[in-house]
Amino acid sequence: MSKQPAPLVAIDLNAATSCCAPLAQRRVPPEAAGALAAAFKALGDPVRLQLMSMIASAGGGEACVCDLTPAFDLTGPTISHHLRTLREAGLVDAERRGTWVYYRARPGVLRQLASLLAVKPTAS
Amino acid sequence: MSKQPAPLVAIDLNAATSCCAPLAQRRVPPEAAGALAAAFKALGDPVRLQLMSMIASAGGGEACVCDLTPAFDLTGPTISHHLRTLREAGLVDAERRGTWVYYRARPGVLRQLASLLAVKPTAS
DNA sequence: AGCCTGTCTCGACGCCTGTCAAATCAGAGA
DNA sequence: TCTCTGATTTGACAGGCGTCGAGACAGGCT
Secondary structure: OOOOOOOOOOOOOOOOOOOOOOOOOOOOOHHHHHHHHHHHHHOOOHHHHHHHHHHHOOHHHEEEHHHHHHHOOOOHHHHHHHHHHHHHOOOEEEEEEOOEEEEEEOHHHHHHHHHHHOOOOOOO | OOOOOOOOOOOOOOOOOOOOOOOOOOOOOHHHHHHHHHHHHHOOOHHHHHHHHHHHOOHHHEEEHHHHHHHOOOOHHHHHHHHHHHHHOOOEEEEEEOOEEEEEEOHHHHHHHHHHHOOOOOOO
16 A cells, blocks of 8 residues: 555564553654554554454454344455455464354454543644 | 435534444444544554644643644645545634634544543443 | 635545355353 | 355456646745
């Protein structure tokens, strides 16, 4: 997409420590921008955002593809493609248990993105 | 992009009241997913994410295009295009003052996105 | 008026992405 | 082993997106 420098050392958004200070506090470092933007990009589709939400809010912390798919007017392969995108963005994990595949959210990345967008209360 | 229902009534992310409960708490409503995903999509590019950060963290709360452009290895038109994208996503406002154009962040949307991604402390 | 500088718009190019149908893989059960 | 069901992969297509150069517009000069 953006043919910018393209982060040679990918930032690990699942690391324990936070990657960056809030976006409105200090400029996002170029090396981190690639990894962070990739995560936002994965959430930048209505279907994926809903999938992410369904997975993250599911009882037991996980959701079965068999429950996800019928919630949309899309074919199975398309849902599978979106789930793969979320997986490759590090937002979810997949696990096969018998016949079914279950997806589970990775709270760490979500937390990092949330803190990146954090804005001071209302003191401007 | 996604040929989903496509929200006929766009959600106003700049409204005073928050649009939705945290993504991990309750499923994002399909009608809201479009508007929210559009905002995330706008942040889903390394250049735009850095632009957003430079604007939001700038002294005085605003940044001049003349300061933004030289920070990237991109032509003026390209930066202008990205800024327009951020503007159309409702993330920033633009104002011309004399020769220069200044961009300013809209904290409301940022806040909404942050609260959408909010995750419970660490109590699982 | 005429020019210069800063910014945006337009048109074009190539890559990326969302979607589907068809084929393939993975387990479970007979 | 064969078959059936659930999920993913592959291949193809249309449309979207990031980028640039060229041109247009805006405002401040002289």
